[in-house]
Amino acid sequence: MEVLYILFTLVFLPIFYIVVFFGSKRLRENIDKNKLRGISNLLGRLGYKPTRDDLRKRLKGFVRIISYIFYIVIIYLGIISVSQIFPSTRQYGRRFLELLSEPLDVALEVIYQVVVLVLKFIVLGVLAYIIMWILDRVLTLIIARGYSRRARVRRATLRTIFKVVKITIVVIIAIYFVLSIPITRSPYFYWAFLSIVGLLIIVMLPKVIDVIAGVIVPFIYDIGPGDLIEVGDHFGLIIDRGLVSVLIETRGGGRDQIPTRSLVWRGVRVVCQDYEKLNLWLTIDIDSTEAKIVREIEEALRSDRELKGYEVNLFIKSIFEMNMVVVAMLVLPSPTPFWRAEVKGIDAVNRVIQKHHRTCVIKSEVGQFT
Incomplete structure (x- = not known):
């Protein structure tokens, strides 16, 4: 019987160790070479989408942990076989286990709870x-x-x-x-x-x-x-x-x-x-009372490149002795936020007014289709 334990210790355990060592090493090398598409697709279906480098790192860590577990098993089997080969070591083993029994129980309970x-x-x-x-x-x-x-x-x-x-x-x-x-x-x-x-x-x-x-x-x-x-x-x-x-x-x-x-x-x-239904109202004070100026400004705004896509309509709100108040309604093209259209509208009106050598004061308001 002791011969079997000797063969087990001197032959099987070293072979087991070599297989575990080189097997884990080969697995880690294959993980580096493999594209891991199958595992990535499987994890993607489960809602977890790691990068390939992260996946390789985790798989190699898992293989390393498994190999450490096998090393612990090999050491444990070696201790048992040595105790069977040398009977005198059994007494020391029993005493050692008796001393460790209480802390081992506590440790096992803690491990179980964890x-x-x-x-x-x-x-x-x-x-x-x-x-x-x-x-x-x-x-x-x-x-x-x-x-x-x-x-x-x-x-x-x-x-x-x-x-x-x-x-x-x-x-x-x-x-x-x-x-x-x-x-x-x-x-x-x-x-x-x-x-x-x-x-x-x-x-x-x-x-x-x-x-x-x-x-x-x-x-x-x-x-x-x-x-x-x-x-x-x-x-x-x-x-x-x-x-x-x-x-x-x-x-x-x-x-x-x-x-x-x-x-x-x-x-x-x-x-x-819903800003897609916004109108931009520009109130313009013009230092003139000629109605034809309003038509000229309206045509100039409609033909302005910056206002391409805008619907432009001008209305005379009130006329005074030296000036008049005109309201320009610009229908915003969807989906342009109103303040961007507002800046474009004010710049375009200023540019058109300056071409007619007129001065104006512009006040913008926001309206909505009903």
């Missing part, structure tokens, strides 16, 4: 991912059903509501996971947990108020991307409406974020809904 927590975390993560996927599919189906001309705003409202639902689900799952950790069963932990939550709420109070306001806003104001709004000193076109803020594009072409609490506290003045 493994359970990791598995629970994975299961809860998969569950959260499935719930999010179902919510996204439901939202897509609801939007795909079609609405009236205000469907654009309803989509923004639905996305906000679904975002609140998603955040609530994630918070509930996270709290459940934290409370499932054994150390959290202590009453001291509950008080510490509540204190931390209270401090976080105090520190993040503005964000919490923004979230609450973000839930309320869809039920108060029917606004969404493409609407022109004014909130206090903020004025511009809505680019995106999130849960905690609204992103607008200002006159200068820059972007500004308005906290949702400002929408509730200051109120929203909707200047125009």
